[in-house]
Amino acid sequence: MRLATLAATLLAVAAAAVQPALAQQPAADTLGAVRARGTLVCGVSPATAGFSMPDSRGEWRGIDVDSCRAVAAAILGDATKVRFIPASTQQRFTMLQSGEIDLLVRSTTWSLSREASLGIAFTGVNFYDGQGFMVKRASGVTTARALDGATICVLPGTTTELNMSDYFRANNIRFTPVLIDNVEELRAAFIAGRCDAYTTDASSLASFRASQGANAEAYLLLPEIISKEPLGPAVRKGDWRFFDVVRWSHFAMLTAEEMGINSTNLATFNDSANPDVQRFMGRSGDLGRQLGVNNDFAVQVVRQVGNYAEVWERNIRPLGIQRGINNLWSQGGLHYAPPMR
Template sequence: MKSGFLAAAAAAVVVSASVAAGAATLDTVKQRGFVQCGVNAGLPGFGNPDSAGNWTGLDVDYCRAVAVAIFNDPNKVKFTPLSAQQRFPAIQSGEVDLLSRNTTATLTRDTSVGLNFAPVTYYDGQGFMVPKKLGVKSAKELNGATVCVQSGTTTELNLADYFRANGMSYNPVVIESNDEVNAAYFAGRCDVLTTDVSGLAGTRAGVAPVPDDHVILPEVISKEPLAPAVRHGDDQWFDIVKWTVFATIQAEEFGITSKNIDEFTNSKNPDIQRYLGTTPGMGKALGLDEKWAYNVVKKVGNYGEIFDRNVGPGTPLKLERGLNALWTKGGLMYAQPFR
């Protein structure tokens, strides 16, 4: 009996501690009055300040979406620009509440680094960009090339694996700062720039002196599922970030946009009623207002709107949906049920 009582008491302590930990980040954010979000220091289309200091980008919009879910205000967020080397210490130490910075979800980052990854917001893969004047058509023609690559990233490891697997040699120019990597490439210090294809598109569109002078080769050599991340040990906060991402994807599947969402408030569809909060329960489960998903889409948009606004065919990046299309349209974007 004594051992059973002690086991029950210990379990109660664990549950109590978990509940306390689960509320910690949300309480801190509410008391502070804004979400502190770690973003890229300057990647067009994903995280980039304009000349007036206003942040834009796909990753930035997900920071705003979380702020809307909590405060119903997309401006209740402050951005901390982080390099690849700074991002993990910043989230681990509590300097930021949320990391939304073109970060690849991997096993070791999920475990030893101590991150929980929300749903993928952009399915990507590593590629190569070269000056058009070199006449290179394929990555298989890069034997002996000098390659600019950022240190402390999955990119550096993938690069080594790809060249070794294909029996090719290369000369790496490894640089810590993304801006310095780009500068080295455009200054001619290397023949090739390698990073995620989305990053190459952003660099070509926003950094290259003459974008048309550079070509992105067709090979994609890795899987790079880019996703927001939070610290281990705070389930409620993780749930809020996770379901905020799902809310944007589900809205697009329903056909709900920021412009037509009010037309759906009288829908007889039970799934839509739960989603929009006209049938209560989803908000309470997260510790949020019942209209949190409505507010997110109304003020930030569905996934398609976020994609098109920041990186789609109508932007300088000119990226097609591809794997980032809805699952109903041949892509991988799929939201878990709101029920």
């Protein structure tokens, strides 16, 4: 027998031996696990105002928090059935991969390398962002190009760190990174003057500035936006039933806004003659059951969490961030929900 033929035969035998083992491995069923547990476990940022942060009563608030609650409303019919787990930038992916959390919604950028190499899949974008820089107004710096030789506070192991290095290298700007793997300690270092500038997503910078109260005017957000940062939920790759529910929970909020449906007027649409509205309300078709949830899942999301505009007004507007590219596609923005039919 020729070597090539022998090698092919051995490979075929090995493949045949592996197939039964693979077939015996049960498919991931996060949807079933959430139902059995009665609670969704969601990984979020520990302290990012507008995105995920406990209020004075210990109640979690923010757009990422509301994304988690929307999924709980869709699966369990109760948006309060969520356990929020603070996830650091270094640990967040390991927590998702290991099953410590069901869902990661932590101002996390959707990128090729993350989706291709980490065994995770992003379900969509709940906030379109971009990386910026903040300095103390007293420094006199008004542009990122003037940061030559500066020290820059940045979270390690993030796309932020890579973007910063690429930007400064491309523009022949010298810099020294100050790497601190704790966002509160990082911000404290910036306030204390351990670094000349602080870089992260522009929304997070605005959140930090707003949290400074009367001292907010002491900080300046520079005009340069140096990257695309589509932020959104991530799940374990291969768990496609759960993936679909997370994705369509978000699309339900966008679709509701498009239709003019919100948490206060929802009941007035019960008798609508519009077929699209009837499907959205779960009064015709089987859209919910096709996802593995109740047909009124979109109603539960909107009733208990709100449409996307309500979520934005509640969490992001107070930061002073204009909606801009986070508007619906019909209003000049990037948010676009596929048809629910």
